[in-house]
Every structure is written in structure tokens, then in C-alpha cells.
Amino acid sequence: MQYFPLFVDTKNLSVLIVGAGEVATRKLDLLSRTEAEIDVIAPDIAAEIRVYEQKGRIKLYQRAVHADDIADYDVIYMATANEQLNMDYAVLATQKGIWVNVVDNPSFCRFITPSIVDRGRLVVAISTAGAAPVFARTIRSRLETLLPQSLSPLFDFVASKRIEVQHKITSGKDRRLFWERFFNLNNDRFDSGTQNHYQDAFESYGAEGEILLFNENDNAGLLPIAAMPLLQKIDTFYSDMTQDGVNHEAINANHHSLTDINELVRRDASRESIPTLSEIAEKYQHGDRMLLVVNQEKLNKLKAHFPMAKHLQPGAL
Structure with missing residues (x-):
């Protein structure tokens, strides 16, 4: 992964945009939604840029950029029509430790701006590491249709309730179960029923135990889509790991299968070695949701001992 998201x-981020044409306008349209302090330097100013100045959203300097301008900023966008100027000033910014983006020239970028789906507090960013921005926009258009505009006020509502929930429910696990219950009741709507769903979620948010089994020699990449929500609810990921956290025998035998299934589980879920059968039974009774990645012999034993367990298999549940 070359670009880490x-x-x-x-808030208090200082941004400079060098250039004030069509490309700079597109960047400003996005940056203006943030709380950043934005300066724009360019000899020729597009009408759309002047609108932002008139609104007091930016500081505008109508002149050529100078080397002395490349200082005291956190982020700089080079968006002029002069490719050589963009590259020269990008090198200067990098030398001064300033994060710089040169539009349409990833090799001179300290960072790149992803394609974004904006639903207020919910933001989805899509990147192809600069290789295929057109395809990133295609993915964005699909997500735009999947994520309703109602998510913006819904997450404002959720944010306003977080402190209250933290006071009422002290356990981190129980809070997660509460919010799962709320979203199961409310889905992605924000309407007159949202407050009722919030109150109802306090009445019953306990979890039933869940045991998921996966053969360490199977290909996790071929699991059905229906397995993904189950894996995201897992509290503990169990496997026969070595001290460095990796089952090298399983990985070498079958294309990093253990690593692949591990990537599908929540990052904050615990990673532990396989417990005893009695320990598994006790955890299940206490409502723990667990995934056990084992070889075929152990899997058969677990299936016989825990008939309620779900065996995750490529192409089937």
C-alpha cells in the first residue's frame, strides 16, 4: 500500500492553493467544506474563486507566486497551468517539510486527494493511488446511489447522543451492541421514528453468542458477501498462531489464507490462540462472538461439539 489513508x-489547518483556474476551483470546492484556513495565490483569478473571497472563505492574493510564499503552511496544492513551475515549487515545499500535491502529477505529490462521497460526518474516500482516477469516480458514483442523503442528519443525531450513551452504558462491548441494535431498528433513515428507535435500543441490546468456523486451508477471498457482516461482528479471532501472531505453516500452505481472513475481521477484535472446548462453551454462553480458524481435523471436532456453529466456506455459509 503506497498511499496510507x-x-x-x-481545524486550524493552513492551506495554500497556487493557481486560480478550473483545476484550482475544483480543489477549492472541496476544501471549502472543511474548517481549514485557505490562501490562494495566482495572477489570473477565475470568477468562481472570487465568489469564495467575497464570502470571506479565503484570502486571495492576485499576483505571481514567489519562493518566499512556500513557508508556514501545512498543505500546499500546486494547480497552475505551468507544469514546470508546479514541479519546481513542489520540490521546494518538500524540502521545507510541507505536504504538497501537484495536480495530475503523482510523482511530485506528498499526498493525493481521493474521490470522496460526503454525507456530513460520514465520509467515504476512494483512491486508486493515482493510477485510475476515472475508475475511482465510477466507484464513487455507485456509492452515491447506495448512501442516502439522510445519513448526514442521522450521524449528527448519533454524535449528539454519544456522551449520553457512554454515561448510561459503561462497557465498551455493550455500547457497541447498543449501537448495533439502534441501527438494526433504524437502518439509514432519519425521521420521526429515529428518536423512538434510540429509546427502544436501550431496552434490549444484549448479544447472543456466535461461533464461526473457517478452515485455514480455504481461500477467504472466495467467501460469499453474506459472510462479511458476520465477520465484522466478531469479538475474538482465534487461530493456532505462533508468537509473532502468524501461522506460517498455514500461510505457506495456502496463499496467505490466515492473513486474508484476518483482514476481514474488525481491527479492534482480539486475536488469540485457540481455547479449550470448555472455554469456548463458556464464552458462547456469555454472548461472545468468535471466529475460529483451524485445520480440517479440529474443524470437524468443533462442528460435532457445537452444532450451532456456522461453518464459513467459499461460496456458501
């Missing part, structure tokens, strides 16, 4: 707090 980050969501940066833009």
Missing part, C-alpha cells in the same frame, strides 16, 4: 482534522 488518513482523515486529517482541518
